[in-house]
Amino acid sequence: MASIRELHQQLVSKERSCTEVTEAALAQIQQLEPKLHSFLAVTAEQALEQARQVDAQIAAGQPIGPLAGIPIGIKDNLCTQGIPTTCASRILQNFIPSYESTVTQKLQNAGAVMVGKTNLDEFAMGSSTENSAYQVTANPWDIERVPGGSSGGSAAAVAAGECVVALGSDTGGSIRLPASFCGVVGLKPTYGLVSRYGLVAFASSLDQIGPLAQSVEDAAILLGAIAGYDPQDSTSLNVAIPDYTQSLIPDIKGKRIGVIQETFGEGLDPVVEKTVQEAIQQLKDLGAEIKEVSCPRFRYGLPTYYIIAPSEASANLARYDGVKYGFRAEADNLLAMYKQTRSQGFGAEVKRRIMIGTYTLSAGYYDAYYLKAQKVRTLIKQDFEQAFEQVDVLVSPTAPTTAFKAGEKTTDPLTMYLSDLMTVPVNLAGLPSLSLPCGFDPQGLPIGLQMISNVLCEGILLQVAYAYEQATPWHKHSPQV
């Protein structure tokens, strides 16, 4: 599918109408969904109505913004007023929010056309989108394989051209991992850059909404549209938002790029390692200064994450009790109703994390787990701070492997958790990070390169990514579903 800029030009030059663009996306969805299952709901009617409004605006000679008329997928953990928001959970089966998330409101105001709500691991807990209570999304490059998670629906939809861009959420890698597996660009902004209001919380101190796109430029445009201070989110940062497209300069001469030593070695697929090393060489060839950087506490990221995230999740998910909305199991008394509702309403992975989090916050265990994890979190943050004294951008593989087969890791949660090894430390430190395609393995599966920059340095991140992208052919490949 064309890029946002190309589509925008086609729309303003009246080469194509917004309705035509939308219909094309809906047709692609109709054709591919039986195989991909990226969407939990397709909002064709609302999309065409929005498209008509944009067309009317163009016909009336009014100026339109860059995102006006652009088909977009929204991860189904973002609340959309009047449209079911399920978090791919049975417990929110019939939940229709009476309010709009800040990001989707911003996109609506920008004229973007939401074509549907995309699939995810239940409550964004997972690395393969297999934890959805409704459907398993396929990887467009090989439908036997997973798209990564938890924003698997959004990544697959963008990769397969079911929409131009999509929103995902990233708590421990949930944007970057599926971007890596599906061969698209996925960006997790600085914690607080994008309002979380209306994002159904998984782990509040880690969750961040971000774009999935076919190109760095598209990601930059979408980021610009959703970023910004929101008085409804106390953790949102009150900072001026630059025009990120201004950072898209294909020149990184003299930029200092650090290679995180701890992300190479044991557990890393040799093909992934080789491909990422080639990408680093490419960056060097482009004039960047490559340095080896050590983040000694990087490897503690995963265990730290798997204490903090479930702790917060156990509280965030307590509200799903059958009393007020969503699924309720009938029972004789209150306690039985609570138990039945939550037993039947939540899937295995969500229950596992609620139990872990309940345990780590319990009296007598709090200090040993939660408090200790918070201390390690601070140390991991310090490692990054020190690294950014020497370099502008850090690079690593996004994931240890390429997309694995559906069902391959569902019986072993710990193996599944290892998929997030490279990405979780970034969330713990609240840093911006993206994944972009850097090659393919012999099976033709995409490999992702992770880039990390300092707090609020999305500009430099986009610049390095853009320069790499423009110098390499990977983004021009599309899957044949």
Add this chain to the structure above:
Amino acid sequence: MTSAAPVKTQYEAVIGLETHCQLKTTTKIFCSCATDFGAPPNHQVCPICMGMPGVLPVLNQKVLEYAVKAGLALNCQIASYSKFDRKQYFYPDLPKNYQISQYDLPIAEHGWLEIELVDAAGDPCHKKVGITRLHMEEDAGKLVHGGSDRLSGSTYSLADFNRTGVPLCEIVSEPDLRSGAEAAEYAQELRRILRYLGVCDGNMQEGSLRCDVNISMRPVGQTKFGTKVEIKNMNSFNAIQRAIDYEIERQTEALECGELIIQETRLWEEGTQQTISMRVKEGSSDYRYFPEPDLCAIELPAEQLVQWQSELPELPAHKRHYYETELGLSAYDARLLTDDRVVAEYFESTVVAGGNPKQAANWIMGDITGYLNNHKLSITELALQPQGLAELIVLIENSTISSKIAKDLLPELLSRGGSAKEMVERQGLTQIADPGTLTTMINEVLLAHPQELEQYRNGKTKLQGFFVGQIMKKTGGRAEPKITNQLLVQKLKG
């Protein structure tokens, strides 16, 4: 032969109070819903206070201001770094199944307030009661149970979330109190302070001030605490006092019989005037507190603290002291006048306008309070301004009018206000003290009542009152009583 009787163990009560005060903000603590009492069920709710998926709390800055001011007024240390925590438990009146509260870093700690008591000799004395901590939190909703007044045994329950998210300030006292009377006095003084600050209306019936009592007994002289019992459900100061007195008696009797006190929560029953067991505590509940990740830590700028400190009003204890030592009022009067800040301010304005403090106090506590009660008015709604009351007091003091005339004038002054002086002049009510004028009038009265005069002169001297009455009637009560009597006696004697 006598042997010493076994010494009976004397027990003392150790009492602490946990008070929940609804802060008088117009909107809730984390959303913009109204906080008014009495709206139809679930009419003051929104996705945020209903804990819908994806919503986020934003702290109402007024709540912070009120809590800090309460902390300052209670002589607390205000935390330079404070935060909110999640207190987790499942209950249908708690939409998120966690309450946003403060755990280990409350906004204020280590304070005290002073209460006024009466010692064994009946003299007033003071006692300092420690304030352990003061923290902010959100209130829960209300459940209405069908088929039972409790959740257990009910066939259904209805949840009303209007109260959910109403800001609360929990104030925990040190276990410094020793009797029901002390506890009741502590609660009253606390309410007075909060009302003075304007941060809580202190309405116990509507639940905007709720006190829970912790009480244990121990032999006098022992430092170790006995087993603690919690008492809830008291909705007046009187109930607090009686519940504690009942509990002291119950526990003392139990101890004297060698029984063990069980750690439990008991409810005060107004009807039977008893406490009854509600639930027995099995260990301490694990609320799995952890820092609220959706809210930023509170780091109060020093200038803000100084600003709020400067906005504190003079507090009741200070006023009482001033009234007694500087204005010469009795402890009783001082206490009554300072109970309500607006009454105290009315009184002070009257004094500033020149009214004698004792007289002003009498008028305010007497006729004016009576009038306000009859008309269900607040003193701020009174037409009579302190200036007017001061004038009235001065007019009596300098004998321009009599007390009787003043009482006659009062209803109009109270309802219409205005200047007492002008009213007296307009209605010609000035007292007649001129001996010449009075002598003429006395002569006229004596002439008109020759029979009574003769009876008087034959020894029926109590008829003097009759003649005074006649003179007052003739002057419309304006004859200055002292001079009139002097002149009359001279004339009567011939």
